[in-house]
Amino acid sequence: MYFHQxxxxxxxKFHGERSSTAPFYLLKGKKSGQTIQDVTYFKLHPFFSLYPKLSLDEYNGEILTLLKEGYIEEDESIINLxxxxxxxxxxxxxxxFNGWLYRGNEQMFWSRIxxxxxxxxxxxANVHRYVPNQKNPDIHHFVKGYLFSRDYKSAEFYTNFRKQFLQLLENTKFENIHREIFVYRLSGYGRSGLTWEQLARYYNQPLLDIKLLFIESLHIALSIIHNEKFPDLLPLTKNVEVQTPLTESAMKTYQLIQKGHTLEDIAAIRFLKFNTIEDHIIEIVSAIQYFPIYSYISNEQVDKVLKISNRLQTKKLKAIREHVPHLSYFQIRIALAKGEGANG
Structure with a gap:
């Protein structure tokens, strides 16, 4: 089962240092300081916000299955293989996958295409009245603008679009099942796309597996379109990639830092807890390679924390701090985020 794997x-990748809910928050794309920093600490960027619609009941059911089948073990809520x-x-x-880059926006690309x-x-087929397969008015508006800008009734455009679409699907980055699910989901004249349940029955695979394979097919398609020449497909990817890796709240904190405000000032200005602002700093350090950290921790202290982390083979703050008691947990978090950001 693909989802299980x-x-x-x-x-x-969590190395036995997180609870059983950590993968759930990662897959959901939870915008918390802990989850964001874990993405960097453990190099989990491909899987962040991979499946925002995953329910906790679904997830717990799969974890229970893994436990029953002997694939994982749990000790005081910490899970290991x-x-x-x-x-x-x-x-x-x-x-x-490239969850960090798309964060669910791949569905916008799918709706458009x-x-x-x-x-x-x-x-x-010379049929001008039909029920659109997408309900979102923003998608309708985008597609209408796209088609009108391309003389979409001409045989030349149709031929070029079809040629590029087939060329995309023929790319060797796709597995056969990716191509098939992608095409089976499409609707056209005289043909309705298959539902998730129909696909699951056809392939005799769990629903979660089919949905993940579909998401993967979209990530592959987007990667190919951006790296090769597909002039009629590329516009359909507009704004699908996340423009800034920061959450909206962290971005506001970052903008205030750029204006010279201290962390204490920012907490007061934004009516937020100080540790929330610290979480934002960790997110900023993780996402922006050249963000200056010297006002929080020295380069020598960063190197020391990273050496301890490597020697102990752990990201656990408490274990590391036993060796650098003069540093705060916040400083250790910055060091780990800076180190992994530089390495990742």
Missing amino acids: LLLLIIH TEKGTMHMNSMRDPQ ALVIQTLSHFE
């Missing part, structure tokens, strides 16, 4: 990989779990994880191919294809197929 993905969960095992994420649990493995067993030998059996490690073997199962190692049997999976390399996943091709699905509506464009449906529209073109109906116009080719």
Whole structure:
């Protein structure tokens, strides 16, 4: 089961230093200081906000299955892989996700291309009245603007679009199942896209696996479109990539720092707890490589924290602080974020 293998990989990357809920918050894309810093600490960028609609009940059910099947073990809410779990994880191919870059926006790309294809197929059949497969008015507005800017009724545009779309699907980065699910979900003249339940029955795979494979197919498609020449597909990716890696709240803190405000000032200005502002600093350090940290911790202190972390093979703040008691937990967090950001 693909979702199980993905969960095992994420649990493995946490190195037995997080509770069983940490992968859930990662997959959901929780915008908390802990989850954001874990993305950097444990190099989990591909999986962040991979499945925002995942419910806690669904997730807990899968964790329970992994426990029952002996793939993971739990000790005081901390989860680890067993030998059996490690073997199962190692049997999976390399996943091709980029959750940090898209954060669910891949669905916007899908909505656009699905509506464009449906529209073109109906116009080719000379049918001008149909029920759009997308309900979002923003998608309708975008697609209408896209088509009107391209003389979409011309045979030349239709031929070029079709050629580029087929070229995209033929790319070797796709597995066959990626291509098939992508196409089976499409609607057109005289043809309705398959539902998730229909796809799950067809492939005899769990619903979660099918949905994750579909998300992966979108991430692969976006990567190909951005790295190769697809002039008629590229506009459909507009604003799909996250423009800033910072959450909205962290961005406001960052802007105030740039204006010269201290952390204490910012907490007062924004009516936020001081530790929330500290969380923002960790997020900023993780996301912005050249953000200056010298007012919080020296380069020598960063190096010392990183050496201790490497020697102990841990990111646990309490364990590290025993060796540098003169540093605060906040300073240690900055050092770890800075170190992993530089390495990642």
